[in-house]
Amino acid sequence: MSSAPALVASGISKAFRAVQALDDVSIELQHGRVTALLGDNGAGKSTLVKCISGLYQPDAGHIFVQGTEHRISSSRHARELGIETVHQTLSVIDPLDVAENLFLNREHTRGGWLGARIGLLDKRRMRQECASTLARLDIRIPSLRRSVGSLSGGQRQAVAIGRAVAWGQQIVLLDEPAAALGVEQTQRVLDLIINLRDQGVAVLLITHNMDRVLAVCDQAVVLYQGRKCAEVNVPDVTKDDLVSYITGARGTG
């Protein structure tokens, strides 16, 4: 990788009362690479993602986006910096349709200055752009006007991921994006991740599934009880290696 890392988080620590959820964790995300964030339940994966996506403020540490240090104050701020997060559950709004979800809180308006002031939606433009974004990502949805609540789990997750990258976001954090999906739908999501990677997006993937790590990830960072216990190139390791890092049986330091 010749370019600067998309994101560097260094020395991140975060405590909740007496529990040290993260202790001096560093991670680096590169453009066009998929990084797995692994660890047992409670190892600190989600806490780290929330620190990067602006939902939590770390107690210590620095975050650099495209080489510049930022103190990420909110999810809105993170998004402005080009970081998008697809949370396990906090993803789509069921009663809104596909296009409305894709443009949630980033709506296009019409009617000039006044239209922008009162927020008069340009639904036609949003549907058109939604269609082209989904086409670019090879996401197939029956109808953009259908409420997302009526879609299948895989389609909903695809909409959530589509939203994450709809505006050329360069850093995408995915928290168990295929947790509740069937085999075929999971494969679609994995294809989507590869698609993002090929378009130069830096992807962080949280998962418990080692097959997915081996299938799509380039590197893996393993957390154990709030500390980074391993950082490896995925092609260099086996499934058993990863499992032994996660369970704390082994570490690279």
Added chain:
Amino acid sequence: MTRKSISEQASAGLPSPVEAWIDRYRHNGGLRQYVVYLAFALILATFSIILHDDGFLSSSNLLNIGRQAAPIAVMAVGMAFALAAGEIDLSVGSVVALSSLVAAEIVGNHGFLAGALAALGASALVGIVNGLITVKVRIPSFLVTLGMLGIISGIARNWNDLQSLPIRNDRFSGIFGAGGLGPVSSLLIWIIVVGTIGHIALHHLRWGRHVLSTGADRDAANAAGINTARVKISALVVSATAAGFAGILLAGRLSIGRHDLGEDYLLTVIAAVVIGGTNLFGGRASILGAVTGALIMAMLNNGLILMGLEVADQLIARGVIIILAVALSMREAKES
């Protein structure tokens, strides 16, 4: 909701407008979205037959129903937004009275416009207080607005020692209730105006989408960067302001401000909104449904009176209808 993969694939391949509409119809709730309009037609037909000799269908009686429905419809539009945002406003009835008193107080010396604006301003202020306490102190809105109901009712009673304040301003009365355009009562025009504004706000403004998002899944809305606290406050302000406007319409029609105007409207309004397809627990709203629900409630009221039911029986009938409507609403909430 059951999914039919065959129809899904079929409609995916045929994106014609009709096909798209059928797809949406099927997947956005089917016939159930239109239950309120069917109910409206059914009740209208029933009363037309059994109350034919009592003049139910006479134009004067239909106009009467429309006039009675107006304040309910306006409040229902406002309440739909409060419910859509995942809150509820129990103080609306007292705001009606407050608004009528403020209007009566101001109109005499400062004209009809100042009177109306002052009444709306006072109502909006109540909504702001409701919203701020709900969001900042984190007290459920049903408790905040229940307390506010008592406070505002007390203020209204003290205002003029339970006496009504007369409004002697022909323009105020003419515009807000007693007059009209030719044979069309101004109250009917206001129903259409408020309903249209509400519908556009819900479906075509960013704010309306954010209200629905906040009520459907507040965490997801927050994660999308929506200021859900502000959205909730604004929804309660809209609800209170709509109630204030209903107070103006009552004050205009009766040419008085009085402490007990709107006192017994709360349940009727909630019933109208919920029958109209708005989810009592947030995330789904229909403005056209709420207005139709208000017309149904007014029609029932009118029909039950023509049938000779006592006030007590009317109360019972209304209570039964509300429970049925809420039961339906909860069933849908579980399914969606």
